[in-house]
Each structure stands twice: as structure tokens, then as C-alpha cells.
Amino acid sequence: MDAEVVMIPYPAQGRINPAAAFAESLALHGLRVTLTTTISLSETATFHHSSITIHPLSDGHEQVTQPETLEAYLARLKANLSRSLAAFLDECGQVKAVIYDSAMPWVLDIAHERGLLGATFFTQPCSVTAVYYHLGQGLLRFPHNQDSTVNLPALPPLRPHHLPLFAHLDEPRITLDLVAHQFDNLERADWIFFNSFYKLESQVLDWMARIWPVKTVGPTYLLLQKSKRSVSNHIINLFESKQDEACQKWLDAKGSGSVVYVSFGSLASLQKEQMEELAHGLAMSNCPFLWVVRASEMDKIKNLDLEKGLVVEWCHQPHVLAHSAVACFLSHCGWNSTLEALSHGVPLVAMAREYDQPTNAMFVEDVWGFGIGVRAGEDGIVSREEIAMRVKQVVEGDEGIELKKNASKWKSLAHEAVEQGGTSATNIDEFVSAQRKIE
Numbered sequence: 001m002d003a004e005v006v007m008i009p010y011p012a013q014g015r016i017n018p019a020a021a022f023a024e025s026l027a028l029h030g031l032r033v034t035l036t037t038t039i040s041l042s043e044t045a046t047f048h049h050s051s052i053t054i055h056p057l058s059d060g061h062e063q064v065t066q067p068e069t070l071e072a073y074l075a076r077l078k079a080n081l082s083r084s085l086a087a088f089l090d091e092c093g094q095v096k097a098v099i100y101d102s103a104m105p106w107v108l109d110i111a112h113e114r115g116l117l118g119a120t121f122f123t124q125p126c127s128v129t130a131v132y133y134h135l136g137q138g139l140l141r142f143p144h145n146q147d148s149t150v151n152l153p154a155l156p157p158l159r160p161h162h163l164p165l166f167a168h169l170d171e172p173r174i175t176l177d178l179v180a181h182q183f184d185n186l187e188r189a190d191w192i193f194f195n196s197f198y199k200l201e202s203q204v205l206d207w208m209a210r211i212w213p214v215k216t217v218g219p220t221y222l223l224l225q226k227s228k229r230s231v232s233n234h235i236i237n238l239f240e241s242k243q244d245e246a247c248q249k250w251l252d253a254k255g256s257g258s259v260v261y262v263s264f265g266s267l268a269s270l271q272k273e274q275m276e277e278l279a280h281g282l283a284m285s286n287c288p289f290l291w292v293v294r295a296s297e298m299d300k301i302k303n304l305d306l307e308k309g310l311v312v313e314w315c316h317q318p319h320v321l322a323h324s325a326v327a328c329f330l331s332h333c334g335w336n337s338t339l340e341a342l343s344h345g346v347p348l349v350a351m352a353r354e355y356d357q358p359t360n361a362m363f364v365e366d367v368w369g370f371g372i373g374v375r376a377g378e379d380g381i382v383s384r385e386e387i388a389m390r391v392k393q394v395v396e397g398d399e400g401i402e403l404k405k406n407a408s409k410w411k412s413l414a415h416e417a418v419e420q421g422g423t424s425a426t427n428i429d430e431f432v433s434a435q436r437k438i439e
């Protein structure tokens with residue numbers, strides 16, 4: 001294998017997409033780039049043509065006979081990937097740098113032991129990373145009082161419901177450990193990359209720059225969109241999108257700026273009751289809607305009236321967001337979805353669930369001003385009335401005009417960052433030149 005740079009994403013759709021886009025951009029700069037996947041994922045994934053080489057590594061999945069806890073999964077991933085990655089790097093011979101997902105800091109030692117540069121890649125916002133850092137250092141405790149405020153350097157005051165949410169996950173402690181470990185050896189990393197751009201998070205980036213030499217390279221999504229080969233989809237899809245043509249036709253038949261696109265990403269699972277409220281809320285908004293409901297969630301919407309909408313198990317989100325019929329995106333505010341909406345100037349109705357999403361949603365609404373958040377009731381469920389009202393506010397209301405204006409502003413700033421001479425483009429150029437200088 002003839003690779004100069006090896007990119008190692010954490011094996012989840014939301015981590016693979018930005019890594020593959022970043023890898024593609026490096027390849028288009030003339031570097032030979034290999035992106036690793038796991039054998040188990042590559043058996044079912046679909047791959048789109050790109051300039052990178054994709055190489056599956058063993059994550060030990062074949063030994064798994066029973067459902068695993070997250071803790072067991074992470075231990076297996078580390079043990080097996082460490083071994084298979086080390087063997088792969090030894091086989092490659094010419095590798096200069098390894099870029100790894102920030103959730104797998106142990107890759108740095110594997111790189112350094114072989115005299116290679118190690119670069120960590122954060123696929124979450126800088127602001128959320130700053131929150132995780134303070135959590136990891138024991139400098140932040142989740143407040144119990146809902147009226148209190150958390151003040152952290154370079155961030156706006158955060159209310160408890162704006163903080164990353166782990167409480168209701170099956171294994172909150174393990175998830176917290178995972179985010180805290182991202183900083184374990186950060187001071188030894190040769191490069192620190194973020195899928196963000198300077199003007200979006202300038203304050204927190206200036207603060208971070210005092211501690212670490214951080215480089216923004218995003219939105220990586222736009223690097224992909226700008227690639228000369230015009231890769232118009234994500235390079236690796238872990239879910240099958242069977243209804244692309246139907247989706248396209250359905251959108252083509254709708255008026256400009258009329259459709260609500262609804263997706264909660266690749267992981268979130270909503271309660272049945274919440275899915276029902278969502279279906280009713282969308283119907284009450286009177287807007288046509290395109291709703292992604294993954295196969296594993298489909299049972300929850302059986303027997304509901306979905307007449308005004310098209311429901312698909314997965315779609316080419318880049319195509320959908322680029323379509324002129326789309327007026328707004330009702331999103332869980334996963335970081336990729338947030339950046340992709342912003343890159344297309346599409347305003348959000350923010351319905352955050354867990355992890356970094358509540359913080360992202362707060363920034364979307366209060367700091368960047370291109371979306372509006374839904375408010376949940378005391379039982380944690382967002383009612384149909386609330387959903388219908390927020391959708392209408394964005395699609396029809398005066399507020400919607402302002403949100404759209406802000407979305408367009410962020411769209412141009414995002415494009416500016418990845419254009420030649422832009423902050424993200426310059427950081428990528430710097431990394432590429434540094435690689436070229438290595439013998």
C-alpha cells in the first residue's frame with residue numbers, strides 16, 4: 001500500500017463523513033491518502049468514487065457473539081484496531097502522518113513509535129470541546145439547579161440544558177470518559193484539527209490557541225462539495241438510500257422554499273410517543289415534509305397519517321439540502337447536519353437530543369441566529385403544537401426571514417473559509433506543504 005497520510009475515523013457515520021471529506025481534500029492536493037474503515041462496516045457500506053484509497057482493518061467484530069456494552073465495544077475496538085493498524089503501518093512503509101479521530105487518542109503512540117507524525121481530528125465544535133475539556137479536568141460539574149448558569153472562558157453563559165447531555169444514555173460514565181480522554185495526550189499531538197471554521201467560533205478558538213496549536217479545516221463538507229471531481233455525496237454511506245430517485249422527483253414537484261426536511265442523523269432513537277407528536281406536528285404545519293426514519297425506527301410510525309410527506313429510510317442529505325424546494329431542516333443538531341445546513345444557507349428547527357446537540361442547538365439559536373429551538377414539556381416530549389408552531393415560524397413567519405438572512409451570511413463565511421486564501425484552506429495548505437518537506 002502506497003500511502004503518505006493515513007486517516008483513521010471512529011467507525012460511525014457522523015465521524016466518517018468529515019474524515020473522508022478531509023482525506024479527499026488532501027488527496028486532491030496531491031497527497032496519497034488512505035482512509036481506514038473496519039471490516040465489519042465495509043461489508044455493508046456503499047462507497048462513492050473518490051481520490052482516496054479505502055482500507056478495512058479488523059476491529060475484532062468476528063469474535064462477537066452476543067450484544068456488547070459500549071464499554072466492551074470500546075475495549076475491543078482499541079485492542080483490535082491497535083494491532084491491525086500497527087501491522088498496516090509497518091506494511092505501508094512510506095507513511096508520513098496519521099490523522100486519527102480525537103476519540104481514539106491511543107493512535108498517537110502507534111504513530112510516534114514508528115517515527116510518524118500524529119494529528120488528532122475533532123469532529124465536534126470547538127465550543128463543545130472546550131466544555132468537554134473543563135469536564136475532563138474536573139473544572140466543571142453539571143449543576144443540579146436548572147436556574148443556574150455555567151461560565152467558562154470564551155463561551156457565552158451556559159444554562160444546564162445547554163450543556164452536553166449524557167444523563168439518559170445507557171452508559172453515561174463511559175461516554176463521559178470517552179470525551180474526557182480526548183485530551184489525554186493532546187500536548188504531544190503534532191497537529192490538532194477541527195471540523196469548524198475560524199469566523200464561526202473565533203472567540204473560543206482564540207482561547208484554545210493559547211493552550212494548543214489548533215487548526216480549523218472545515219466545514220469539511222464544503223471541501224467535498226468543492227472538489228474538482230465534484231463528489232456530490234458522502235464518500236462512505238453506512239445506510240442504504242434506496243429511494244433517491246423518488247426523493248428527487250418528490251422534491252422537484254414541490255414549490256421553492258416549501259418543504260421541511262426532517263432527520264435525526266444516524267444514531268438518535270426517539271420514543272414512540274415523540275415520533276407520533278412529530279408526525280402530527282408536521283401535518284399540522286401544513287408544510288410538505290421529507291422525513292428520514294431509519295429502518296430500525298420505522299415501526300414507531302406505523303399507522304400514522306403521513307399523507308403530506310415522503311418518508312425514506314435514508315437519503316443523500318447533501319442533495320436534499322441543496323434543493324431549492326427545501327425551506328428548513330428540522331434537525332437533532334448533530335455537528336455534521338448543523339454545518340451542512342449552514343453551508344447551504346438552510347435555517348434549522350433545532351430539536352436536540354443528546355451528546356453535543358443541546359450545546360450546538362443553543363449556538364444555532366442564540367449565537368449564530370440561523371435557527372429556532374423547540375421547547376420540550378415537563379415529560380421531555382416536544383408536543384405537536386410546539387413542532388407545528390416552530391416549523392411555521394421558520395417557513396412562514398417574519399422571524400423566518402431573519403433566520404434565512406443569517407443562514408445566508410454563515411453560508412458565505414463558510415465558503416470563504418474553504419476558498420483559496422481562506423482560513424481553513426490555508427491551514428490545509430500548511431499541512432500539505434509540511435508533508436511535502438518530509439523525506
Ligand code: UDP
Pocket residue numbers: 013014015017234263264265266267268292313314315316317318333334335336337338340
Ligand atoms: N445523513 C445522510 N442521509 C440521511 C441522514 C443523514 O447522508 O438520510 C448524513 C448527514 O449528511 C451527516 C451524517 O449523516 O453527514 C449525520 O451526522 P450528524 O453529525 O449530523 O449526526 P449523527 O449521525 O452523528 O448523530
